[in-house]
Amino acid sequence: MALHRYSFELAKSSADFKGYFTLRQAIFCEEQGLFDQDDGDTIDGVAYPIVALDHEAPHEDRVVGVVRIYEKSPRLWYGGRLGVHPDYRRVGRIGKGLIHKAVTTANTWGCDRFLATVQEQNVRFFQRLHWDSLEEIVLCDRPHHLMEADLNHYPPGSEVRPVLPWEVQQVS
Template sequence: MNSSHQPDYSEYTIKWASLDWEKDEAYALRKRVFCDEQSLFEGDDLDQKDQTAQLLVALGGYGGWHERVVGTVRIHEESPGLWYGSRLAVDPSYRAHGNIGSTLIKLAVSSAHALGCQSFLATVQAQNEELFRRLHWHTLAQKMVYGRAHVSMEADLTFYPPCHTPFSGFVLRAKQRHEATELAPQLTGMLMANPLAGVRQRTVLQGV
């Protein structure tokens, strides 16, 4: 799709990827962000974790008709009860939406919580540490990854009730577009004053 003009969708569905086209577009988006835009990898960003990880996608669409992947993240269980999130990416044209990234994080942690997660970790670019703290994460350690400063962080599961319907997930209603703030490219627009505001559930979530 021509990146010079992207449609303003009426809603965005954040869910576990289930269809081949959703997965293909998620991998393509990761390549654009992590290889082409950030130059963190050459060729592609695929690794062994992708063989077992669960992909999540943010789908732009109209009235429940999904048209395009505009965001993605993946989760995997490292050991019983210990889960990780990684490869969070939002299409540059949709970073100003505000809640796509934060809702991907919400479903990532909440769906893992429903599967017995006792600890959910992620490695975050250092400039986004405060942003994740506002999403109820706390810092564990500092580290260098691919020559860039990162921090290991853990989500407070108290703020992420178990989601037992991840293939339905959450639906965001579209907002008026605005200029993106200066955060790391793949995370820009994740957070607003209330990071999870504007989220409605397509189905009633157990445990909420």
């Protein structure tokens, strides 16, 4: 089977983790100014990072999109920190691929509801991908919507849920 240019997968290597956090910092701190120096929080300790990889890019630049998923309570999952490198936003499939991988992975792991807080300018994009807006909220002084994915459009896959938190897996 030929390798496709882009793939969407759980971060596994140290290079994937480094690219994941570097891109998050560039988007949410430097570009958008939502956070001062670092967008990390306690959720990173329980979240599963997902990366979009460009297999034609130099190895150190191959992470071109990011998102994280976490189980807030049994069977209730959230996605967050979705971002795409500015050079890849015009591609149009990176964000869609990350959303699909995030929701199908959570659905595989026993999700009954998948929610996300979405910046207002991205609400229509999510609605086209079978998400509903539940309410308007303000986060980091900016308008967002709490949105829910229609799980019928995101069937479970075969992704095995890692047993250990991602920080421990990096050591191997």
